[in-house]
Amino acid sequence: MDDSGRTPLPPSTTFIVTVQDAYLERVQEVAHDLEEAGLAIDRVLGSLGQVVGHAEDSGRARLAGVRGVASIEPERRFGIAPPESGLQ
Amino acid sequence: MFDPDKPLSTAAVPVPGRFVVVFDRPGPGASARFGARALQDEVPGMLEAQGFDLEGYFPRLGVAVVDAESGQLGELRARCSSEGLPMHIVPEMRYRILPAATGPEASAAPAFADTPSSTWGLAAVLAAESGYTGAGVRVAVLDTGFDAGHPDFAGRDVTTESFIDGEDSHDGHGHGTHCIGTSCGPRALDGARGYGVAPGASIYAGKVLGNDGSGTDSGILAGIDWALQHDCHIVSMSLGADVRQVHPPYVAAGRRALERGTLIIAAAGNNARRSAGEPGFVGAPANSPYIMAVGALDSQLAVADFSARTLPGRGGQVDIAGPGVGIYSSWPMPQRYNTISGTSMATPHAAGVAALLCEATGFRGRELWAELAQEAQRLERPSVDVAAGLVQSPPPAAPESPAPAAQEPAPEDESPESYYGHG
Numbered sequence: 341m342d343d344s345g346r347t348p349l350p351p352s353t354t355f356i357v358t359v360q361d362a363y364l365e366r367v368q369e370v371a372h373d374l375e376e377a378g379l380a381i382d383r384v385l386g387s388l389g390q391v392v393g394h395a396e397d398s399g400r401a402r403l404a405g406v407r408g409v410a411s412i413e414p415e416r417r418f419g420i421a422p423p424e425s426g427l428q
Numbered sequence: 429m430f431d432p433d434k435p436l437s438t439a440a441v442p443v444p445g446r447f448v449v450v451f452d453r454p455g456p457g458a459s460a461r462f463g464a465r466a467l468q469d470e471v472p473g474m475l476e477a478q479g480f481d482l483e484g485y486f487p488r489l490g491v492a493v494v495d496a497e498s499g500q501l502g503e504l505r506a507r508c509s510s511e512g513l514p515m516h517i518v519p520e521m522r523y524r525i526l527p528a529a530t531g532p533e534a535s536a537a538p539a540f541a542d543t544p545s546s547t548w549g550l551a552a553v554l555a556a557e558s559g560y561t562g563a564g565v566r567v568a569v570l571d572t573g574f575d576a577g578h579p580d581f582a583g584r585d586v587t588t589e590s591f592i593d594g595e596d597s598h599d600g601h602g603h604g605t606h607c608i609g610t611s612c613g614p615r616a617l618d619g620a621r622g623y624g625v626a627p628g629a630s631i632y633a634g635k636v637l638g639n640d641g642s643g644t645d646s647g648i649l650a651g652i653d654w655a656l657q658h659d660c661h662i663v664s665m666s667l668g669a670d671v672r673q674v675h676p677p678y679v680a681a682g683r684r685a686l687e688r689g690t691l692i693i694a695a696a697g698n699n700a701r702r703s704a705g706e707p708g709f710v711g712a713p714a715n716s717p718y719i720m721a722v723g724a725l726d727s728q729l730a731v732a733d734f735s736a737r738t739l740p741g742r743g744g745q746v747d748i749a750g751p752g753v754g755i756y757s758s759w760p761m762p763q764r765y766n767t768i769s770g771t772s773m774a775t776p777h778a779a780g781v782a783a784l785l786c787e788a789t790g791f792r793g794r795e796l797w798a799e800l801a802q803e804a805q806r807l808e809r810p811s812v813d814v815a816a817g818l819v820q821s822p823p824p825a826a827p828e829s830p831a832p833a834a835q836e837p838a839p840e841d842e843s844p845e846s847y848y849g850h851g
Contacts, residue, residue, distance in 0.1 A: 356645050356677040385649055387656035388681050392646040411676045416712065418669045419642040420772065423602045427698055427734055428770035
């Protein structure tokens with residue numbers, strides 16, 4: 341092994357995967373297939389038909405190709421003003 | 429012929445000898461005795477048997493326009509009364525076109541103000557006048573959590589959950605407790621100011637924003653999923669990001685929530701600086717087409733300086749407005765109360781009113797959305813800022829009135845407007 345330096349872990353992104361309406365009753369199944377396609381599952385939202393997980397950015401296309409997937413989007417962050425702010 | 433010298437009148441005048449028979453009663457909570465089938469099958473036979481011509485009967489509307497004398501109407505009343513069928517009779521009216529407006533309506537905007545017993549927001553949405561409290565309605569507030577030990581909420585039905593790693597559901601910020609106070613807090617307090625629109629609602633406090641005030645899709649969507657699992661009628665989200673792009677996960681989430689009878693209401697955003705010529709735009713997730721976006725009004729019912737304007741594109745509109753400037757509500761102890769501004773404060777006003785309307789009508793999902801818009805008070809403000817206008821609580825349920833006596837047909841005693849209003 342080359343000891344000149346370790347390869348840093350590839351950057352991981354949290355994705356929100358929305359399953360197709362036709363797969364609403366089979367969210368777990370889709371989640372399983374997503375896992376096989378490289379998604380580390382964080383949450384399966386059975387009522388909404390969404391799966392939250394993380395994967396390398398480069399793996400997005402492969403995940404999007406999983407049967408039953410409607411869309412895959414990187415997670416967003418939301419915020420409100422600090423408590424001392426008068427405008428919320 | 430149009431006579432410019434003749435003053436136009438919009439007063440409707442009765443047509444002699446002509447009456448409108450309205451089957452069923454107006455307003456929510458009306459009797460279900462007259463379903464579409466009865467209007468189609470039962471009523472025509474009865475009208476004919478009473479000697480009325482069916483030409484003027486509109487079965488889909490349950491309305492008959494008839495020539496009649498008061499004696500004949502009295503008999504019809506008696507028959508309906510004996511069969512327990514709700515109906516009433518008003519004179520047929522003749523209407524005229526509306527005259528052109530003669531100038532700007534100088535309707536002085538009502539100025540609301542907090543009183544020792546109530547906030548201006550409660551007054552503006554007519555919460556106190558409503559007989560409804562949101563009893564039996566489950567309201568999820570997805571925010572920074574809740575101070576469940578707040579004394580104003582002792583004895584309330586509260587369910588909490590945290591979707592923030594490493595934090596319990598306690599509100600370490602204040603924003604969540606404030607929003608829950610506005611939507612579901614006490615409307616009246618002994619010797620203190622009431623501030624809650626729907627004090628009878630069950631509270632589902634989902635913590636999706638950390639004590640630092642930030643959160644991510646995964647927590648927010650998990651919170652919506654949790655609210656759906658609990659079959660919440662309403663989800664209130666006073667959160668957002670100032671991004672113009674519609675975020676697809678919330679399109680699916682909003683649509684699927686509506687399909688399950690859950691209405692998601694979100695803050696339009698605070699990115700406007702209207703005084704500096706910047707009207708702002710509705711951000712995510714409120715810009716999703718299936719999520720109701722709420723703008724903020726001040727106590728003059730003017731659009732708040734910070735309240736975001738409709739974003740062009742599907743779903744980007746402001747849908748309704750609520751009180752959002754100088755809003756007094758609960759805050760985590762020991763501070764107990766705080767007065768702040770934002771579309772975050774307008775949103776729980778809308779959510780609380782939605783809970784009252786839900787209780788009053790039984791409507792959920794898309795029907796509840798429509799009811800909120802239909803019942804809102806129109807404002808003389810741009811639709812891109814306030815849309816349907818100021819959310820309004822339902823009026824108290826009309827007491828069950830006895831069937832009118834057969835001896836008193838007296839249709840002229842009935843107000844001609846009586847079947848236009850909402851109870």
